[in-house]
Amino acid sequence: MSSTSTVLADVPLFPLHTVLFPDGILPLKIFEARYLDMARDCLREKTPFGVCLLKSGAEVARENESSVPESIGCLAEIDQCDVETFGMLLIRARGTRRFRLLSHRVESSGLLVGMAEPLGEDRPLEDNQQLAKFGACAEVLERIIATIRERDPDSLPFAEPFRLEDPSWVSNRLAEVLPIALRARQKLMEMQDAGARIEVVHRYMQQHQLL
Numbered sequence: 009m010s011s012t013s014t015v016l017a018d019v020p021l022f023p024l025h026t027v028l029f030p031d032g033i034l035p036l037k038i039f040e041a042r043y044l045d046m047a048r049d050c051l052r053e054k055t056p057f058g059v060c061l062l063k064s065g066a067e068v069a070r071e072n073e074s075s076v077p078e079s080i081g082c083l084a085e086i087d088q089c090d091v092e093t094f095g096m097l098l099i100r101a102r103g104t105r106r107f108r109l110l111s112h113r114v115e116s117s118g119l120l121v122g123m124a125e126p127l128g129e130d131r132p133l134e135d136n137q138q139l140a141k142f143g144a145c146a147e148v149l150e151r152i153i154a155t156i157r158e159r160d161p162d163s164l165p166f167a168e169p170f171r172l173e174d175p176s177w178v179s180n181r182l183a184e185v186l187p188i189a190l191r192a193r194q195k196l197m198e199m200q201d202a203g204a205r206i207e208v209v210h211r212y213m214q215q216h217q218l219l
Contacts, residue, residue, distance in 0.1 A: 021120040
């Protein structure tokens with residue numbers, strides 16, 4: 009999307025050593041003042057925050073060291089919140105849409121705030137070969153879900169409903185759980201082509217004898 013009317017101004021950003029995908033679950037333990045205030049504002053105003061992989065810098069504020077986020081991230085909405093101890097929030101956020109960071113600044117609190125352009129949905133699968141690979145990937149994911157449910161149903165890292173017929177959902181969930189390097193996971197999240205992401209995770213699983 010390139011229309012200026014779709015640009016989101018003043019999106020609070022949470023740079024992390026993790027990659028959030030659309031429909032992904034992100035549990036967070038928040039204790040820094042800037043993020044406590046951010047979470048309270050998001051809950052009160054029912055607005056999202058942006059999650060970006062850290063390009064450089066630290067998750068926890070350090071003097072004279074700025075946090076630099078990747079330019080493609082994912083918006084997140086808080087769907088669960090609890091207070092563990094005084095001054096600490098336990099939240100669960102859920103990924104919604106990817107965005108491109110057009111610019112960002114650091115507020116006096118240390119919170120990063122950015123101008124974000126939402127990105128479009130994935131392009132659909134194009135050919136029978138991709139559809140066949142998608143089918144194999146969906147079967148692997150179904151087995152993973154069944155195994156986790158059997159061992160520890162409370163630790164399932166996916167939110168229902170499970171959309172095993174959706175190539176974007178399946179490829180995003182596999183990209184989350186496969187032991188892929190963070191930078192490679194970031195590249196998978198950035199893809200706007202479901203078939204291309206399916207190709208990559210299918211090849212990875214073949215190479216590691218998971219298929």
